[in-house]
Amino acid sequence: MSHDTALEAFAAEVNRPEQEIDLARAALVMGAFEYPGLPVEHYLRRLDELAAAAQPALSAADLPSLALAQYLFKRLGFTGNQDDYLDPRNSFLNQVLDRRLGIPITLSLLYIEVAHRMGIDAEGVGLPGHFIVRSRVESGSEGAGSPEHGAEVIYLDPFHGGALMEEADCAERVRAITGGKLPFSPQFLSPVGARYILNRMLNNLKNAYASRQDLQRALRVVERLLVLNPNDPEETRNLGLLHAGLGHTRQAIAALSRYLELRPDAADAPAIRAHITALGGRLARWN
Numbered sequence: 001m002s003h004d005t006a007l008e009a010f011a012a013e014v015n016r017p018e019q020e021i022d023l024a025r026a027a028l029v030m031g032a033f034e035y036p037g038l039p040v041e042h043y044l045r046r047l048d049e050l051a052a053a054a055q056p057a058l059s060a061a062d063l064p065s066l067a068l069a070q071y072l073f074k075r076l077g078f079t080g081n082q083d084d085y086l087d088p089r090n091s092f093l094n095q096v097l098d099r100r101l102g103i104p105i106t107l108s109l110l111y112i113e114v115a116h117r118m119g120i121d122a123e124g125v126g127l128p129g130h131f132i133v134r135s136r137v138e139s140g141s142e143g144a145g146s147p148e149h150g151a152e153v154i155y156l157d158p159f160h161g162g163a164l165m166e167e168a169d170c171a172e173r174v175r176a177i178t179g180g181k182l183p184f185s186p187q188f189l190s191p192v193g194a195r196y197i198l199n200r201m202l203n204n205l206k207n208a209y210a211s212r213q214d215l216q217r218a219l220r221v222v223e224r225l226l227v228l229n230p231n232d233p234e235e236t237r238n239l240g241l242l243h244a245g246l247g248h249t250r251q252a253i254a255a256l257s258r259y260l261e262l263r264p265d266a267a268d269a270p271a272i273r274a275h276i277t278a279l280g281g282r283l284a285r286w287n
Contacts, residue, residue: 003033003220006029006032006033006036007033007223007224007227009029009032010026010029010030010032010224010227011227013025013026013029013030014026014194014195014198014227014228015227018193018194018195021193021194021195023109023112023113023194023197023198024043024044024047024093024109024113025040025044026194026198027093027109027197027198027201028040028043028044028093028094030198030201030202030224031092031093031094033217033220033224034088034092034217034220035092035094038094043093043094043097046097047097047110047113047114047117048117050072050076050114050117051114051117051118054068054071054072054114054118055118057070057071057075058071058118063137063154064118064120065115065120065121065122065135065137065154065156066154066156066162066164068111068114068115068118068120069111069133069156069158069161069162069164070162072110072111072114072158072162073107073158073161073162074161074162076100077100078096078100078101078102078107078110078158079100079101079102079107079161080101080102080103080104080107080158080159080160081101081102081103085103086207086208086211086212087101087208088205088208088209088212088217089101090102090103090106090204090208091103091105091106091201091204091205091208092106092205093106093109093110096109096110097110102159103131103159103204104130104131104132104157104158104159105124105131105197105200105201105204106201107158107159108124108131108132108133108158108159109124109197109201110158111133111156111158111162112124112133115133115135120135121135121136121137121151122134122135123135123191123192124191124192124196124197125155125170125188125189125190125191125192126188126192126196126197126200127170127173127174127177127188127189128174128177128178128182128188129174129177129178130157130159130173130174130177131159131200132155132156132157132158132159132165132170133155133156133157133158134153134154134155134156134189134191135153135154135156136151136152136153137151137152137153137154138151138152153189155167155169155170155189157173167186167189170184170188170189171184174188195228198228199225199228199229202221202224202225202228203225205221206218206221206222206225206238209221215242215245215246216246218238218242219239219242219243219246222235222238222239222242223239226239231262233259233262233263233266236255236258236259236262237255237256237259237263237268237272239251239255240252240253240254240255240256240258240259240272241256243255244256244275244279249279249282249283250283252279253276253279253280253283256272256275256276256279257276259272260272260273260276
């Protein structure tokens with residue numbers, strides 16, 4: 001699959017109403033730039049098979065959502081890659097399925113997709129610096145949190161073995177991650193949708209490639225971030241700077257000029273204008 005075709009395929013998955021996005025499929029298609037020819041249907045069947053295999057373990061469970069977490073993260077051994085958190089493979093769903101290693105958001109994605117196949121309510125929760133899952137369960141279930149719409153909510157941490165969390169545990173996790181600089185807000189526990197999850201996965205992947213100075217792959221990630229948010233000024237600037245770093249002068253000028261259209265009063269606008277001028281001079285010398 002060519003670069004343009006792979007990007008178009010990702011756009012086709014996400015440029016639709018939020019509720020119509022197939023999150024697992026979109027996440028797999030997202031990774032086509034790294035894994036050309038990825039057998040998407042094969043990995044979707046793997047999720048189906050996980051759900052089918054988990055069913056006997058959940059049949060007699062008082063709290064199926066917790067039992068599923070124990071099945072995936074204890075029995076099957078899906079776990080957080082604490083030894084190499086920035087390994088890019090942690091951000092690709094196919095690699096998470098193959099290696100049983102991931103980061104909070106991809107392990108949460110795995111849980112959500114298997115849960116949905118089993119009829120278990122599960123949604124992602126994007127805490128600052130961490131990602132967990134929440135599940136609505138019948139009122140009165142042991143370990144449940146605050147009531148919501150006639151149900152109660154529990155929180156699970158896939159990165160840490162699917163541990164059951166209370167709201168206080170979530171607040172403590174935010175405090176620890178931010179060094180106490182960010183006051184906890186109950187809004188942090190609101191569920192997030194497919195676009196948010198894909199955006200956050202791509203940001204993690206961008207950071208992973210940036211840590212390796214892999215400009216070409218970082219560029220591919222930023223292109224996908226701009227599919228999700230075409231008028232994002234920061235990513236438009238990142239696109240331009242990455243093109244410049246890779247010697248793609250015309251593309252760099254176009255993206256940086258677009259950034260100035262979006263943010264003409266940005267603090268770095270003078271530096272960006274100077275950069276465009278220098279790039280233009282480079283083109284003139286070539287011509």
